[in-house]
Amino acid sequence: MSPQASDLITLGHRIRHFRSERGLTLDQLGERVSLAGSQLSLIENGRREPKLSTLQDLATALSVDLAELLRREAPNNRAALEIELDRAQKNPLYGALGLPVVKVTKGMPLAAVESLLGLHRELSRRASEAIATPEEARRANTELRERMREQGNYMPEIEELAEERVRASGHISGALTHREVSVMADQLGFNLIYVNDLPNSTRSVTDLANGRIYLPPASIPGGHGLRSMALQAMGHRLLGHERPGSYAEFLWQRLEINYFAAACLMPREASVAFLSNAKAERELSVEDFRDTFGVTHEAAALRLTNLATSHLDMTLHFLRVNGDGALQKGYENDDLPFPVDVTGSIEGQYVCKQWSARSAFTHTNRTTEFYQYTDTPAGTYWSATQTGSTDAGEFSISVGVPFAQAKWFRGRETTQRTVSRCPDESCCRRPDADAAARWAGRAWPSARLHAHVLSPLPSGTFPGVDDSEVYTFLETHAAES
Numbered sequence: 001m002s003p004q005a006s007d008l009i010t011l012g013h014r015i016r017h018f019r020s021e022r023g024l025t026l027d028q029l030g031e032r033v034s035l036a037g038s039q040l041s042l043i044e045n046g047r048r049e050p051k052l053s054t055l056q057d058l059a060t061a062l063s064v065d066l067a068e069l070l071r072r073e074a075p076n077n078r079a080a081l082e083i084e085l086d087r088a089q090k091n092p093l094y095g096a097l098g099l100p101v102v103k104v105t106k107g108m109p110l111a112a113v114e115s116l117l118g119l120h121r122e123l124s125r126r127a128s129e130a131i132a133t134p135e136e137a138r139r140a141n142t143e144l145r146e147r148m149r150e151q152g153n154y155m156p157e158i159e160e161l162a163e164e165r166v167r168a169s170g171h172i173s174g175a176l177t178h179r180e181v182s183v184m185a186d187q188l189g190f191n192l193i194y195v196n197d198l199p200n201s202t203r204s205v206t207d208l209a210n211g212r213i214y215l216p217p218a219s220i221p222g223g224h225g226l227r228s229m230a231l232q233a234m235g236h237r238l239l240g241h242e243r244p245g246s247y248a249e250f251l252w253q254r255l256e257i258n259y260f261a262a263a264c265l266m267p268r269e270a271s272v273a274f275l276s277n278a279k280a281e282r283e284l285s286v287e288d289f290r291d292t293f294g295v296t297h298e299a300a301a302l303r304l305t306n307l308a309t310s311h312l313d314m315t316l317h318f319l320r321v322n323g324d325g326a327l328q329k330g331y332e333n334d335d336l337p338f339p340v341d342v343t344g345s346i347e348g349q350y351v352c353k354q355w356s357a358r359s360a361f362t363h364t365n366r367t368t369e370f371y372q373y374t375d376t377p378a379g380t381y382w383s384a385t386q387t388g389s390t391d392a393g394e395f396s397i398s399v400g401v402p403f404a405q406a407k408w409f410r411g412r413e414t415t416q417r418t419v420s421r422c423p424d425e426s427c428c429r430r431p432d433a434d435a436a437a438r439w440a441g442r443a444w445p446s447a448r449l450h451a452h453v454l455s456p457l458p459s460g461t462f463p464g465v466d467d468s469e470v471y472t473f474l475e476t477h478a479a480e481s
């Protein structure tokens, strides 16, 4: 049994309700179930999950059925309001305001609870309304991320399939060669054909009638992109994909073929052997993993997230962040507090300026990874960031772990350390007060539209613009003239 945090709050309220009905104090009830009053208080506040045996004891002591105690509704109207307020105050939308959390006590007038709750409901309504981007797409993306998080970003069936195909191609060790990828295609009855005139909206086209997979020509000869694209095209066939019936299904297929390609380029057995050895030597690094298997930094970092939890006994996070600080892709199962919008979506959200994913951009030596410890409200994390650039601009790839796991990685000795208080906006999102006082009402920045279709508009004074950066920019340039 693993109830959600919100269920624990309801359960706590139900216990408190029956306790008050029976006229028992915390200590009195605690004594009957062999718990200190303070421990019982934690359970009533939804901050601790009681054991099943404790729940049974509580039901007996309160003379109610266990099923009655565990019902998922608030015991009365007042409790329902308190529970809703409690949840609203825990929402990141509220956290971003940096305001205190009000503890709702028994003595608080009903009107005060209703007033606070009314404001929270309105805040949430306005935030949802402000999002004018494809709702379905963002929801599907968020659901997919949550589903993968539950399975440690690991797909055992695809691992098996990839391992089998790679072995059948005659591959033995190291990077999967272009030749071996062609052999794999051949075994499936396909020829790989490189053409200059693929439709702009496609990455590859498979001719099922004639057994051909059309791919774009390699921009970098021998680059990993081409092998990956050919493997993805084969993945559709091997995984029995049909025409997707929804956006969610489209995304799922995309994820499966990417997974398949990665699992071929960095096969499980060889990868786990390499990574376990590096862990034993306390020399884990995405850099080495990347170079050993001849793939991009991003591909190696993502592949590490597939294998780390299931095979290396670690939790971790991954981020790809644009030069402007917007999160393009993210994965975590180590509770790193990703920036989220009101729907729970992370794509397009701005990452804290104190995180290595952004501070690495200002670092001068960009040929190697940048290491940093970051103190966050959820604890201290270590991370390694590699920056790069494409025609579309700069980006950074980060992989990190909670403090206690940093010991397995190269770069753990770094003395670089920052403090992040996000989502509290006073951490790094609010303009400097003096600058804001000088420039408010006297500036008119025009937002650059985000290339990312999923990105919602951040809610500053100017939609899509980070005011604090605009004001700093103005300060600097105004000083020059």
Ligand SMILES: [Zn+2]
Pocket (backbone or CB within 6 Å): 351, 352, 353, 354, 420, 421, 422, 427, 428, 429
């Ligand atoms: Zn911050």
